[in-house]
Amino acid sequence: MSHIETIFNAVLEGDAAGAKTGVTAALNAGIAPETILKEGLIAAMGEVGRLFEENEYFVPEMLVAARAMQGGLVLLKPHLAAGGVAAMGKVIIGTVKGDLHDIGKNLVAMMLEGAGFEVIDLGTDVAPDKFVKAVLEHKPQVLGMSALLTTTMPSMGHTIKALQEAGVRDQVKVMIGGAPVTDAFARQIGADGCSTDASSAVRLAKSLIG
Numbered sequence: 001m002s003h004i005e006t007i008f009n010a011v012l013e014g015d016a017a018g019a020k021t022g023v024t025a026a027l028n029a030g031i032a033p034e035t036i037l038k039e040g041l042i043a044a045m046g047e048v049g050r051l052f053e054e055n056e057y058f059v060p061e062m063l064v065a066a067r068a069m070q071g072g073l074v075l076l077k078p079h080l081a082a083g084g085v086a087a088m089g090k091v092i093i094g095t096v097k098g099d100l101h102d103i104g105k106n107l108v109a110m111m112l113e114g115a116g117f118e119v120i121d122l123g124t125d126v127a128p129d130k131f132v133k134a135v136l137e138h139k140p141q142v143l144g145m146s147a148l149l150t151t152t153m154p155s156m157g158h159t160i161k162a163l164q165e166a167g168v169r170d171q172v173k174v175m176i177g178g179a180p181v182t183d184a185f186a187r188q189i190g191a192d193g194c195s196t197d198a199s200s201a202v203r204l205a206k207s208l209i210g
Contacts, residue, residue: 003022003025003026003029003031003036003040004026004031004035004036004039004040006018006021006022006025006026007019007022007023007026007036007040007041007044007072008039008040008043008044008047009044010022010068010072011040011041011044011045011048011065011068011069011072012044012047012048012065013065013068014061014064014065014067014068015068016064016067016068016071017071018068019041019068019069019071019072020071020072020075022040022072023036023040023041023072023075023076024075026040027075027076027079032083033076033079033080033083033085034080034083034085036072036076037073037076037080037085037116038116040072041069041072041073041076041114042114042115042116044065044069044114045065045066045069045111045114045115046115048061048062048065048066048111048114048199049111049198049199049202050199052197052198052199053199053200059103059107062107062111062198062199063103063107063110066107066110066111066114067110069110069113069114070110070113070114073113073114087116087117087118088115088116088117088206088209089117089118089140089141089142089205089209090117090118090119090120090138090139090140090141090142091112091117091118091119091120091140091141091142091143091144091205092119092120092122092131092134092135092138092140092142092143092144093105093108093109093112093119093120093121093122093143093144093145093146094121094122094123094124094126094130094131094134094144094145094146095123095124095125095126095145095146095147095148096125096126096145096146096147096152096153096155096156096159097125097126097127097128097152097155097158098125098149098151098152098155099124099125099146099147099148099149099152099155100124100125101124101146101147101148101149101178102123102124104146104148104177104178104179104198105121105124105144105146106121107198108144108146108177108195108198108201108202109121110198111198111199111201111202112144112201112202112205114202115202115205115206117205120134120138120140122134126145127155128155128158128159128161128162129162131143131145131159131162131163132159132162132163132166132168135163135166135168135171135172136166136168139171140172141172141173141208141209142172142173142174142175142205142208142209143163143172143173143174143175144174144175144176144177144201144205145159145174145175145176145177146176146177146178147176147178147180147181148178148179148180149180150180153178153180153181153185156176156181156189156191157188157189157190159174160174160189160190160191173192173193173208173209174190174191174192174193175191175192175193175194175195175201175204175205175208176189176191176193176194176195177194177195177196177197177201181194181196182194192208193207193208
């Protein structure tokens with residue numbers, strides 16, 4: 001089995017130690033970091049997303065696969081940076097003000113990283129002005145907001161309004177997600193898109209940056 005196949009299978013099986021060992025072995029064998037990223041880690045997370053959409057994987061399997069991917073990615077990042085490998089795009093993500101739920105948001109962040117995005121995670125209970133400050137500082141292509149409570153959903157609209165007032169709304173695509181969030185609500189508040197799960201969030205982010 002090749003080093004790339006070892007990494008791919010380790011991520012698919014949620015084997016964090018195996019993913020790290022595979023990445024280390026691939027680097028030692030002189031395989032390009034970009035090849036390890038694309039053909040090993042990103043390809044594996046793409047397969048995880050497919051299995052999730054076909055109801056063969058569920059949230060627990062996605063989480064352990066994403067953690068295994070992150071274990072390998074931590075080892076790979078310094079080599080990618082040294083080689084000047086650019087991320088697919090930059091995404092700022094956070095759970096909105098008043099909402100402390102983070103499992104879904106964390107999974108989306110990990111899946112986005114697994115797809116090759118640079119992710120800046122602001123955590124939970126993020127106020128509109130904090131989102132705006134992060135957009136001004138990091139200049140992302142995409143801003144992702146999560147809410148699991150119907151009572152905190154209005155904060156998504158407040159954040160979009162704050163982006164408009166700061167003059168940066170047209171500089172960033174806004175996607176929203178969470179159990180109670182719908183396409184109709186996304187249109188109502190002026191978001192660019194809505195996703196119901198981590199796998200579709202990755203597809204949405206890719207489509208938003210074209």
